[in-house]
Amino acid sequence: MKKLINTPSESVRESLEGFAQAHPDRIKYVADPCYLVRADAPVQGKVALVSGGGSGHEPLHAGFLGPGMLDAACPGPTFTSPGPEQPQAAAKAVDAGAGVLFIVKNYSGDVMNFEMAAEMHDSESATVLVNDDVAVEDSSFTSGRRGVAGTVGVEKIVGAAAEAGQDLASLKSLGERVNAQSGSMGVALTSCTMPETGKPTFDLPADEMEIGIGIHGEPGRRREKLAGADEIARTLLEAVIEDLKPAGGQRVLLLVNGMGATPLMELNLMHAAALRALEPHGLDVARSLVGNYVTSLDMAGCSLTLTLLDDEMIRFWDAPVNTPALRWGC
Amino acid sequence: MKKLINTPSESVRESLEGFAQAHPDRIKYVADPCYLVRADAPVQGKVALVSGGGSGHEPLHAGFLGPGMLDAACPGPTFTSPGPEQPQAAAKAVDAGAGVLFIVKNYSGDVMNFEMAAEMHDSESATVLVNDDVAVEDSSFTSGRRGVAGTVGVEKIVGAAAEAGQDLASLKSLGERVNAQSGSMGVALTSCTMPETGKPTFDLPADEMEIGIGIHGEPGRRREKLAGADEIARTLLEAVIEDLKPAGGQRVLLLVNGMGATPLMELNLMHAAALRALEPHGLDVARSLVGNYVTSLDMAGCSLTLTLLDDEMIRFWDAPVNTPALRWGC
Numbered sequence: 175m176k177k178l179i180n181t182p183s184e185s186v187r188e189s190l191e192g193f194a195q196a197h198p199d200r201i202k203y204v205a206d207p208c209y210l211v212r213a214d215a216p217v218q219g220k221v222a223l224v225s226g227g228g229s230g231h232e233p234l235h236a237g238f239l240g241p242g243m244l245d246a247a248c249p250g251p252t253f254t255s256p257g258p259e260q261p262q263a264a265a266k267a268v269d270a271g272a273g274v275l276f277i278v279k280n281y282s283g284d285v286m287n288f289e290m291a292a293e294m295h296d297s298e299s300a301t302v303l304v305n306d307d308v309a310v311e312d313s314s315f316t317s318g319r320r321g322v323a324g325t326v327g328v329e330k331i332v333g334a335a336a337e338a339g340q341d342l343a344s345l346k347s348l349g350e351r352v353n354a355q356s357g358s359m360g361v362a363l364t365s366c367t368m369p370e371t372g373k374p375t376f377d378l379p380a381d382e383m384e385i386g387i388g389i390h391g392e393p394g395r396r397r398e399k400l401a402g403a404d405e406i407a408r409t410l411l412e413a414v415i416e417d418l419k420p421a422g423g424q425r426v427l428l429l430v431n432g433m434g435a436t437p438l439m440e441l442n443l444m445h446a447a448a449l450r451a452l453e454p455h456g457l458d459v460a461r462s463l464v465g466n467y468v469t470s471l472d473m474a475g476c477s478l479t480l481t482l483l484d485d486e487m488i489r490f491w492d493a494p495v496n497t498p499a500l501r502w503g504c
Numbered sequence: 505m506k507k508l509i510n511t512p513s514e515s516v517r518e519s520l521e522g523f524a525q526a527h528p529d530r531i532k533y534v535a536d537p538c539y540l541v542r543a544d545a546p547v548q549g550k551v552a553l554v555s556g557g558g559s560g561h562e563p564l565h566a567g568f569l570g571p572g573m574l575d576a577a578c579p580g581p582t583f584t585s586p587g588p589e590q591p592q593a594a595a596k597a598v599d600a601g602a603g604v605l606f607i608v609k610n611y612s613g614d615v616m617n618f619e620m621a622a623e624m625h626d627s628e629s630a631t632v633l634v635n636d637d638v639a640v641e642d643s644s645f646t647s648g649r650r651g652v653a654g655t656v657g658v659e660k661i662v663g664a665a666a667e668a669g670q671d672l673a674s675l676k677s678l679g680e681r682v683n684a685q686s687g688s689m690g691v692a693l694t695s696c697t698m699p700e701t702g703k704p705t706f707d708l709p710a711d712e713m714e715i716g717i718g719i720h721g722e723p724g725r726r727r728e729k730l731a732g733a734d735e736i737a738r739t740l741l742e743a744v745i746e747d748l749k750p751a752g753g754q755r756v757l758l759l760v761n762g763m764g765a766t767p768l769m770e771l772n773l774m775h776a777a778a779l780r781a782l783e784p785h786g787l788d789v790a791r792s793l794v795g796n797y798v799t800s801l802d803m804a805g806c807s808l809t810l811t812l813l814d815d816e817m818i819r820f821w822d823a824p825v826n827t828p829a830l831r832w833g834c
Binding site for chain 2: 186444
């Protein structure tokens with residue numbers, strides 16, 4: 175294992191400390207129970223958004239803390255759900271009286287622990303479950319579909335709506351709509367390696383890729399010989415389009431998301447490949463985002479996400495956001 | 505070679521196209537001779553900043569195009585200088601009458617070709633040479649020290665000063681001051697692989713790292729057994745401090761820069777390690793930046809940069825910047 179770490183079991187904590195130290199004016203880090211909040215929380219007059227999940231997917235979720243996106247993030251150990259006491263404490267810290275919306279990726283541990291946190295929260299709360307991965311039904315850590323990079327769109331759009339003063343029921347409904355209109359599929363060129371185990375999560379021969387990979391290295395749909403970017407883009411996007419069944423001319427957000435070890439040069443190239451792959455489908459790519467947003471430690475590869483957009487979603491996507499990992503308009 | 509590409513020799517072009525397509529409102533891409541400019545160029549009333557160099561270091565330089573930073577970027581082939589016709593055409597496209605400042609990393613090909621472009625440019629121009637890498641004197645592609653991640657600070661600070669209306673001579677002087685007060689050193693955990701060759705640039709055993717690596721995989725100072733993040737941070741920063749010789753209490757900018765395949769989790773951890781390593785030196789880490797800014801294709805590793813700050817430099821560092829890769833305050 176070649177990683178920039180000290181003691182493997184301390185990597186998550188040390189990384190969170192370094193992250194908070196890099197953003198002292200915008201992030202507050204609480205060590206035990208572990209959660210991070212935007213520095214101006216609790217923010218009066220808005221519903222508080224709380225997310226979280228296993229570490230190893232940075233910048234998700236703590237990188238999305240700030241005006242226009244999340245109020246609190248609860249990082250678990252690497253690829254492991256946070257305990258229920260984390261979202262419970264985080265929710266208490268950020269709830270300014272308008273209630274709390276939990277945004278939870280669909281993994282069994284996350285679902286269970288955020289549900290417990292919601293039950294223990296002593297004022298109004300609701301939950302949006304994200305399950306945008308079209309690759310497989312059920313998986314190592316999941317009943318039903320996995321939540322992956324579509325989470326970025328849900329957190330951005332619902333975050334802007336919360337900032338605009340929408341109430342809890344409206345935000346839950348909006349979040350579920352964004353999720354239902356989002357589909358993702360990923361490809362791995364290499365495995366990832368958890369600091370705590372020091373060994374690749376799975377074996378992938380030098381000339382093969384895994385189509386439909388999960389963000390923890392869970393199995394995808396199939397192994398194939400390594401293909402070119404254009405063919406990969408077609409394979410991933412055809413699966414997403416088959417799932418979402420967009421009408422011709424439909425406006426979409428295209429997210430080209432790196433898995434952690436794939437450089438921007440390749441992600442930009444994949445963006446061009448994705449646009450080519452979308453051409454025959456007659457969609458209107460109204461917005462694009464290219465970069466490392468929902469990673470899988472040091473996995474090489476990417477995922478492609480389409481979110482079908484309407485006027486309200488575009489307005490909230492474009493709205494100002496001021497977080498460590500996503501920043502525009504402010 | 506496992507990369508998200510099509511034909512290796514077309515990778516740079518396809519990547520630039522995908523980059524420009526991802527930022528249609530802010531970037532204009534000219535294919536031949538190849539350069540990219542901020543969409544509102546030429547901007548009246550300011551000196552135009554033109555940079556460039558070999559590709560494979562994304563987001564450098566095109567990712568820094570926009571208000572508060574660069575006006576034009578000239579990408580060469582992978583790890584290869586752009587031809588003189590590229591900065592010449594770029595300079596002509598962005599010069600609004602106040603002159604052009606070329607910002608050039610100190611590699612022989614870049615220096616020669618930007619010099620030719622400056623000679624051919626038919627109005628006033630000046631050049632700032634960046635050579636912040638303290639690791640080695642002379643190297644594969646360089647006489648003297650190499651220009652590496654310190655370039656980000658030069659382009660950001662001089663970019664803000666240009667936006668504020670400083671004249672060409674002042675900007676050259678400011679850029680040279682930022683460069684002189686910047687020092688960087690990098691470490692590679694793995695080699696990088698150029699799409700065009702398909703083979704690792706150098707061999708690095710599974711338990712070793714290269715201290716003082718260049719951003720093209722040029723040899724560093726020495727090979728060592730892989731060490732922990734704290735020890736790596738101390739090694740790199742002590743070399744930088746020995747070079748810069750800062751006074752106690754000196755304010756510094758700390759840049760933790762990923763080489764392309766190192767995930768943010770590790771870079772954040774390195775930021776914490778760097779802060780610990782700096783403690784005994786009594787510096788005031790006034791600003792930090794953590795992320796992938798000057799990469800080396802798919803190399804795993806990082807570099808640490810210190811820039812000694814004064815009031816003017818802090819003001820220009822903090823000034824609004826609105827580019828694909830660096831954005832704040834606007």
